[in-house]
Amino acid sequence: MAQAITSWFICDGKFRVHAINAIGRRCARIIEIEEVDSGERFHGSAQKLERLFLSLGSSDVGEPTNFAPLSRNQVR
Numbered sequence: 001m002a003q004a005i006t007s008w009f010i011c012d013g014k015f016r017v018h019a020i021n022a023i024g025r026r027c028a029r030i031i032e033i034e035e036v037d038s039g040e041r042f043h044g045s046a047q048k049l050e051r052l053f054l055s056l057g058s059s060d061v062g063e064p065t066n067f068a069p070l071s072r073n074q075v076r
Helices: 046-055
Strands: 005-010 015-020 029-035
Touching: 029 046
Parallel strands: none
Antiparallel strands: 005 015, 015 029
16 A cells, blocks of 8 residues: 655744654654754654654744654554
8 A cells, every 4th residue: 555745844934844744553754854954854763753843943834743643553
């Protein structure tokens, strides 16, 4: 089964966040954060990237801010 990759900018376009959307039983997660100016990319576990995303101050309008399901698979 394929998963959809999505990306968006945070911090006034300084960083680009790449994430995989949840499809079926698979959970959504951030897979990469990229600094746009230098092209440097940050990788790691979904939990570390989620903490980095939240520490960057992702409070701009129109950005997803609830990433609780990114690091946890909540199958019931």
